[in-house]
Amino acid sequence: MQKRTNILFIINPISGGTRKSRVPALIDRYLDKARYNPNFRFTEHRGHAAELADEALRKQFDILVAVGGDGTINEVAGKVMEHGKTLGIIALGSGNGLARFLQIPLDPKKAIQSLNTGRELAVDTAVFNDRVFFNMAGMGFDAHLSSVFAEEKGRGLLGYLRQGLAEIGTYGSKHYQISVDGKAYVREAFAISIANSSQYGNNVFIAPQASVTDGLLEVCIIKPFPLRRLPEIAWVMLRRKAHTSDLIEIISGKEILISRDTEAAVHIDGEPLYMGKDLHISVRPASLNIIVPNHTL
Numbered sequence: 001m002q003k004r005t006n007i008l009f010i011i012n013p014i015s016g017g018t019r020k021s022r023v024p025a026l027i028d029r030y031l032d033k034a035r036y037n038p039n040f041r042f043t044e045h046r047g048h049a050a051e052l053a054d055e056a057l058r059k060q061f062d063i064l065v066a067v068g069g070d071g072t073i074n075e076v077a078g079k080v081m082e083h084g085k086t087l088g089i090i091a092l093g094s095g096n097g098l099a100r101f102l103q104i105p106l107d108p109k110k111a112i113q114s115l116n117t118g119r120e121l122a123v124d125t126a127v128f129n130d131r132v133f134f135n136m137a138g139m140g141f142d143a144h145l146s147s148v149f150a151e152e153k154g155r156g157l158l159g160y161l162r163q164g165l166a167e168i169g170t171y172g173s174k175h176y177q178i179s180v181d182g183k184a185y186v187r188e189a190f191a192i193s194i195a196n197s198s199q200y201g202n203n204v205f206i207a208p209q210a211s212v213t214d215g216l217l218e219v220c221i222i223k224p225f226p227l228r229r230l231p232e233i234a235w236v237m238l239r240r241k242a243h244t245s246d247l248i249e250i251i252s253g254k255e256i257l258i259s260r261d262t263e264a265a266v267h268i269d270g271e272p273l274y275m276g277k278d279l280h281i282s283v284r285p286a287s288l289n290i291i292v293p294n295h296t297l
C-alpha cells in the first residue's frame, strides 16, 4: 500500500468572521484518506499559525493547509517555504486575495476536494525588508486601513467597507521616492500597493495584469484624488481596469526601493506593521509550492 502523506490543517477560528467548528468534520468527510493522513490545529493568537507550522514541519508533515485568510496564509506559507514543503489553502478569510487569484474554490468542500485532485504550482513570493509576503503589501492609506481594521472586533467585507469609508475623507497623501530596477520616480501618493497577485481580495483588482508566476511585482501608485472620484476608482478596480485609470500608475519590476518622509505603518498581506522610512522589496521567483486546481493558470 502507498504511504499516506501527513497533512496538517492550521485553522484560524476568527478569520473572515465565520465559524470554523465544522471544518474538521468536512475535512474528515471529503479528504481522500487513502492518500492523506489529516491532523488539525486551531490557532489561539496572532503568530500562532507560524509557531504551529514550524513545529509540524520539524516533525513529519509534508503538506500544511492554511485555513483562513491571507494573514493566516502568510504565517503558514512563510514556514512552508523555509522548509521547502507544500502549502494548501482553504480560503475562509475576509478578502481571500491569493486563493481567488489561484482559482481555489471558496466553498470549503470543493477546496478540500481540490487537495485530492489538484497539482502543485511554484509561485513567486516577495521579501519586504525582513518579512515575506505572498499576495499584496502596501503603504499609505492601504496600511492605515489595515491598522485600523486590526483593532476592529468584527471582520469580513462589511467591516472593511465601513472602516474604509470612515477613514478615507481624513487621510492625506504622502511623498515617496521610488526606484524600480534602478529607474527613479518621485511621487505624491494616497497609497502604494506592491502586488504579487492581481487583487487585494473580494475581486478588487489593483493590478489586473499581475501574475504570481511572472517573476515580477507590480508597484501600484494611487495618486491623490478628490473624494468625488472615489466611485470611479472603485469601479475601475472592480472592472479589472485599474491599469487604464489616470489615477493609478503601475510599474512592474523585481527590485524596489521606496523612501518616505516618516516612519509609518505598512501592511504585509493585510496585516499591519510599523516600519522605518526606507523600504526594500524584492521578488523571489517560483519559490513556494502550492496545491491548486488543475485548471488554474
Ligand SMILES: Nc1ncnc2c1ncn2[C@@H]1O[C@H](COP(=O)(O)OP(=O)(O)OP(=O)(O)O)[C@@H](O)[C@H]1O
Pocket (backbone or CB within 6 Å): 012, 013, 014, 015, 016, 017, 043, 044, 045, 046, 047, 048, 049, 068, 069, 070, 071, 072, 073, 075, 092, 093, 094, 095, 096, 097, 155, 156, 201, 269, 270, 271
Ligand atoms: N485565535 C486567534 N485570535 C485572534 N487573532 C488570531 C487568532 N488566530 C489567528 N489570529 C490572527 O487573525 C488575523 C486575521 O487573519 P486572516 O488574515 O487569516 O483573516 P482575515 O483578515 O479575515 O482575511 P483576509 O486576510 O483574507 O482579508 C491574523 O493576524 C492572525 O494572526
